[in-house]
Amino acid sequence: MAERTYIVGIGIHKFGRTPGVSGIQQASIATAAAMEDARIQWEQVEFAFGGSQDAGNADTLLKFKGLSGIPFINVANGCATGGSALISAVNALKSGMGDIGLVTGFDKHEHGAFRVRLSDWGLPDWYGEMGFALTTQFFAMKINRYMHDYGISENALVAVAQKAFYNGSLNPMAWRQQAFSADEIIASPMLNYPLRKYMFCSPSEGAISLIVCNDAGLRKIGSRRAIQIRGCALNSRREGTFEVFTTCNQVANTAPVTTDASRACYEAAGIGPEEVNIAQLQDTESGAEIMHMAETGLCEHGDQEQLILTGKTSLTGSLPINTDGGCLANGEPVGASGLRQIYENVLQLRGEAGKRQVATPKMALSQVYGAPGISCVSLLSV
Amino acid sequence: MSKDWIDDKVLGLDDEGIYLRASQCPNCSQICFPPELQCNRCDLQTELLPLSREGVLWSWTTQAYPPKAPPFADQQLIENFSPFLLGFVELPEGIRVITRLQNVHTPEIGIPVKLTPLDITLAPNKQARQAFAFVPI
Ligand SMILES: [Zn+2]
Numbered sequence: 001m002a003e004r005t006y007i008v009g010i011g012i013h014k015f016g017r018t019p020g021v022s023g024i025q026q027a028s029i030a031t032a033a034a035m036e037d038a039r040i041q042w043e044q045v046e047f048a049f050g051g052s053q054d055a056g057n058a059d060t061l062l063k064f065k066g067l068s069g070i071p072f073i074n075v076a077n078g079c080a081t082g083g084s085a086l087i088s089a090v091n092a093l094k095s096g097m098g099d100i101g102l103v104t105g106f107d108k109h110e111h112g113a114f115r116v117r118l119s120d121w122g123l124p125d126w127y128g129e130m131g132f133a134l135t136t137q138f139f140a141m142k143i144n145r146y147m148h149d150y151g152i153s154e155n156a157l158v159a160v161a162q163k164a165f166y167n168g169s170l171n172p173m174a175w176r177q178q179a180f181s182a183d184e185i186i187a188s189p190m191l192n193y194p195l196r197k198y199m200f201c202s203p204s205e206g207a208i209s210l211i212v213c214n215d216a217g218l219r220k221i222g223s224r225r226a227i228q229i230r231g232c233a234l235n236s237r238r239e240g241t242f243e244v245f246t247t248c249n250q251v252a253n254t255a256p257v258t259t260d261a262s263r264a265c266y267e268a269a270g271i272g273p274e275e276v277n278i279a280q281l282q283d284t285e286s287g288a289e290i291m292h293m294a295e296t297g298l299c300e301h302g303d304q305e306q307l308i309l310t311g312k313t314s315l316t317g318s319l320p321i322n323t324d325g326g327c328l329a330n331g332e333p334v335g336a337s338g339l340r341q342i343y344e345n346v347l348q349l350r351g352e353a354g355k356r357q358v359a360t361p362k363m364a365l366s367q368v369y370g371a372p373g374i375s376c377v378s379l380l381s382v
Numbered sequence: 383m384s385k386d387w388i389d390d391k392v393l394g395l396d397d398e399g400i401y402l403r404a405s406q407c408p409n410c411s412q413i414c415f416p417p418e419l420q421c422n423r424c425d426l427q428t429e430l431l432p433l434s435r436e437g438v439l440w441s442w443t444t445q446a447y448p449p450k451a452p453p454f455a456d457q458q459l460i461e462n463f464s465p466f467l468l469g470f471v472e473l474p475e476g477i478r479v480i481t482r483l484q485n486v487h488t489p490e491i492g493i494p495v496k497l498t499p500l501d502i503t504l505a506p507n508k509q510a511r512q513a514f515a516f517v518p519i
Contacts, residue, residue: 115450124416126389128453129504130513131445132468132480140443141470148441148491193444193488242470242478248404248415251476 003094006226009038009211010346015330016175016204023055023108026207028064034209042066046098049085051075052335055108079370082338087232089212099217106207107333121245121372138244140192143287150302159308160286161185161199164322168329170356175204175331199286204331208339227346230379231268235261237373245372258295258375265377273297277361278348280341282369283326296367320358341366349382388513392416400499406431413477434473435497442469442489457503471495471516482515494519
């Protein structure tokens with residue numbers, strides 16, 4: 001049997017905007033909280049993986065925590081930076097690199113939409129000159145087509161946003177803690193048809209740290225409440241799928257990258273989607289949550305409308321989704337966003353999610369999607 | 383034609399007007415827009431393929447606020463922004479390409495569209511360069 005791996009400590013620095021506190025300082029605060037949660041000292045951390053997109057090298061943490069000489073590997077993989085750090089740490093635990101490790105993700109972005117360096121993505125200059133270098137356009141075109149193909153209405157887009165801000169209002173660590181009515185959401189300006197202002201997330205700040213270990217590490221720590229990492233998979237896009245930051249795509253029936261990553265993760269965990277009780281899905285805008293519900297296998301394509309409008313994905317429903325308010329209420333600090341989903345799932349599985357706690361979940365899924373077509377899926381269980 | 387292309391790899395001109403340039407692999411027939419020199423499946427040198435000027439609208443959206451400049455460089459829209467439309471058009475060659483959309487407000491998915499030139503001024507006081515858009519037929 002393959003070695004088991006666990007999350008034994010979690011820490012967060014509040015998401016949103018924190019003037020005067022750098023991204024790396026936020027990571028340091030989150031790391032202190034994770035170590036306290038796991039009841040370990042810095043000297044017990046045997047390796048670390050971490051990263052940010054715009055807030056510097058994670059390895060700088062050593063300056064704050066102590067120059068202990070451990071292998072500290074900086075990870076840069078766009079929206080999947082956090083997930084990539086976690087996968088790397090899991091593999092390090094399994095391969096014997098160490099028994100107790102740190103995973104950290106943090107970020108601090110300038111205001112407004114992300115600025116894109118075209119050459120980083122292998123895109124020609126005219127792509128940006130003509131006004132195509134915005135990820136939001138991709139999500140808008142994908143959901144516009146999806147609504148056409150599967151009969152999803154604008155009501156579902158509104159309901160997803162309404163749920164996100166309501167859940168955020170119950171989350172003291174969220175950036176936006178104010179609920180909005182459906183009328184307020186539908187009255188907000190249309191930015192990228194069919195998506196309105198209150199259906200989008202914005203770049204923000206925040207940090208998450210996790211302490212992970214294997215069975216030997218668990219014995220060293222003596223933790224009483226470890227959450228098991230059942231599976232963690234990262235895939236890149238295949239030919240013939242519709243992806244962000246592309247000039248063209250082949251007409252084909254290839255499964256989307258999130259479906260590939262989900263299948264790999266279910267297989268690693270030895271379970272099926274019907275066993276999932278709670279999910280955190282990439283919701284950079286409300287359409288993404290809808291599409292990712294089906295792409296992760298949690299429902300059939302087209303069933304989302306009914307599930308969402310009858311409250312099945314709300315905190316009290318049978319499959320609560322984005323229980324901490326998701327990207328919509330937390331914003332998207334790229335390096336921290338994927339790990340925020342893991343943090344929330346650990347809280348929920350432990351029964352420590354306070355006002356937004358859902359009824360005794362046993363199996364929790366998280367999923368990140370990012371440019372230029374990568375997806376990371378994780379499964380955690382009690 | 384006195385105007386420069388926005389990128390001469392992307393646009394070509396024949397008796398019927400401008401066309402989009404793609405590449406096609408002589409072995410597996412894979413098409414790429416804009417053209418790639420090598421096929422990423424076969425490692426063979428590709429051939430140039432002019433794409434059809436007519437297709438159907440696969441999906442679309444609006445851009446209601448100015449994109450960050452740079453890389454956005456359409457001076458008329460930077461100085462006096464008005465929302466524009468963009469989409470992916472499915473062509474008979476079995477490929478979908480990104481494009482601006484003109485002469486339409488809320489298009490239906492699936493409508494037939496055709497290629498048309500679109501002037502873009504890339505720097506203040508400079509001559510316009512020719513880019514491309516699709517319009518409903
Ligand atoms: Zn080929």
